Amino acid sequence: MTSNGPAPRHTFVSASAQTARSWRRYGLAWVLGGLGALAIATPAAAAEALLVSFGILERSIPIADLERFAMTGELTPQLNVYRRQLQVTDEQLGQIREVLSTPASISPVGVAQFLYTEQGILLLEQISRVVQTPVRQANVQALRGALILAAANPEGGLTLINVLKTYPTVAIRIDLAEGLAIAQEINQAILQSEAAFEQVQALAQQAAEANPVDVEALQQLVQSERQYGLDLIQVVVPGLPRPVQLYLPLTEPGGPGVPSQGFPLVVISHGLGGTRDSYTYLAEYLASGGIAVATLEHPGSNDQQLYALLTGQSDAVVQTEEFLRRPRDVSLTLNTLDRLNHSPSPLRRQLDLDRVGVVGQSFGGYTALALAGANFDLVGLAEVCPPGTLSFNPSLLLQCQALNLVTPTDLSDRRVKSVFVINPVGSVLFGPVGYGQIDVPVMMVAGTADTIAPAYPEQLVPFTWLTTPNRYLLLISQGTHFSAIGDIATGDQPLPIPPELIGLRPELVWDYMQILGLAYFKLTLEGDQRFQPALQPAFAAALGVDPYLLSLLGSPSADISPAAAPDTAPEPTPAPVGAGLNDPLFP
Numbered sequence: 001m002t003s004n005g006p007a008p009r010h011t012f013v014s015a016s017a018q019t020a021r022s023w024r025r026y027g028l029a030w031v032l033g034g035l036g037a038l039a040i041a042t043p044a045a046a047a048e049a050l051l052v053s054f055g056i057l058e059r060s061i062p063i064a065d066l067e068r069f070a071m072t073g074e075l076t077p078q079l080n081v082y083r084r085q086l087q088v089t090d091e092q093l094g095q096i097r098e099v100l101s102t103p104a105s106i107s108p109v110g111v112a113q114f115l116y117t118e119q120g121i122l123l124l125e126q127i128s129r130v131v132q133t134p135v136r137q138a139n140v141q142a143l144r145g146a147l148i149l150a151a152a153n154p155e156g157g158l159t160l161i162n163v164l165k166t167y168p169t170v171a172i173r174i175d176l177a178e179g180l181a182i183a184q185e186i187n188q189a190i191l192q193s194e195a196a197f198e199q200v201q202a203l204a205q206q207a208a209e210a211n212p213v214d215v216e217a218l219q220q221l222v223q224s225e226r227q228y229g230l231d232l233i234q235v236v237v238p239g240l241p242r243p244v245q246l247y248l249p250l251t252e253p254g255g256p257g258v259p260s261q262g263f264p265l266v267v268i269s270h271g272l273g274g275t276r277d278s279y280t281y282l283a284e285y286l287a288s289g290g291i292a293v294a295t296l297e298h299p300g301s302n303d304q305q306l307y308a309l310l311t312g313q314s315d316a317v318v319q320t321e322e323f324l325r326r327p328r329d330v331s332l333t334l335n336t337l338d339r340l341n342h343s344p345s346p347l348r349r350q351l352d353l354d355r356v357g358v359v360g361q362s363f364g365g366y367t368a369l370a371l372a373g374a375n376f377d378l379v380g381l382a383e384v385c386p387p388g389t390l391s392f393n394p395s396l397l398l399q400c401q402a403l404n405l406v407t408p409t410d411l412s413d414r415r416v417k418s419v420f421v422i423n424p425v426g427s428v429l430f431g432p433v434g435y436g437q438i439d440v441p442v443m444m445v446a447g448t449a450d451t452i453a454p455a456y457p458e459q460l461v462p463f464t465w466l467t468t469p470n471r472y473l474l475l476i477s478q479g480t481h482f483s484a485i486g487d488i489a490t491g492d493q494p495l496p497i498p499p500e501l502i503g504l505r506p507e508l509v510w511d512y513m514q515i516l517g518l519a520y521f522k523l524t525l526e527g528d529q530r531f532q533p534a535l536q537p538a539f540a541a542a543l544g545v546d547p548y549l550l551s552l553l554g555s556p557s558a559d560i561s562p563a564a565a566p567d568t569a570p571e572p573t574p575a576p577v578g579a580g581l582n583d584p585l586f587p
Contacts, residue, residue: 365424
């Protein structure tokens, strides 16, 4: 159902045409997550030996033996002994060899720049709990140097085996007990997540079976709303270096006209490393259904910022002030559109700035939630940051940066009447109090395979903190952090994102965002009650297809009480008859 949409008719208030950028910078999350994953997997060693210790027990593995295995697949007698003792299968052996020899496509400058950022230093400090010098001392400088030197190696680049060879001590020690403790924490988090997913899916399935809907009629309803063409307008917003793109519904002969109060407006906020074109597919679809859409570009966290980091022109993933600038970018955009809407211009009386929605993904999700009224919980943030250990939730590296802010001002914009957030971050940044301050409708989208902003801590648990009467949780089975980004799979990123992080057939997720997004905003911005059944579990269940099955929980009047996470994740029990969002969502 993805539509390319009609061709733009004209532009006005246009800045000079800019050369189209041939790359897209969505690799930032891959830097945070992928490089972190590589680093935790790199028990870096000296040129000679890797020492693995567990209490008073210790084993020494020659680096040359590991390099020979990585290059040829052959095991030395010593490695064969370890293989038998650990009962490593042929399949596992192949995986280990792949980990040792597979390069990460990151330049030495990019590696160095990231590892000197606040997030990079924090990551190195956490890894150094496990990766130590021979005398059991953490050494952030040595680990950083090994990663940078490995990335500069002309023979293979940034591979684990090259990191092992370039660590600048005679040997390197891996504290296996500490590593196992971290692994146990991560495993516990995974078990909690899986139990929560199963419970959400069971509740959604039960609700779908108890409340069937006419799926075909609802699909026809959504499609019947798409009666408008598209007028693509470039709007210069003071304070933003690139024009905002306005997708204005265009009346067609025989079709509906401009509403008397103007078209409702949705603003789309991209994630880290994104652009104003990241969600063209969604903007065009909403505009065809009679909802104007503005896509803006946040200059402090767009693709150019990532490029500046990777080429040594910036010393930060994002500047701390970006937490304040992003919501203000949206408010500046609304101010400009409001002025044009009330002055002699082609936009005069075309927009209804009293009916504004925001779509945000990842850092854009944070932006939308802040605009909707969520305030920072700096006290709670200070209790969590910096994380004491390597986390199952890499987004904490970004959220903790907000501790550098002076007490922030209110970032909300009362013109925002509804938000649609995809893989949002903000669990420790806003906390229960911040989420409880939101009083507009919220649709929260989560993917079970999101490794950057994991669904359980970043969406499912925060969803239980919402108190706004109209709230919806959409869980996408196998959905990743990148599934909803429209041009993520173009293959021209400076840091190519592995296909397994993108997921199979992301265009299916785009279809979901289009159909459910239009239905959601028709209901929450226009008050069209015909779309209420389209936001019911039965419709979402029918809409989802393999591999991205959908589980939707809606709570038009439920009082949700979050449940405390257990020390261990019990086997999920079947939801009792009549279960719903009045019951605790998670074990």
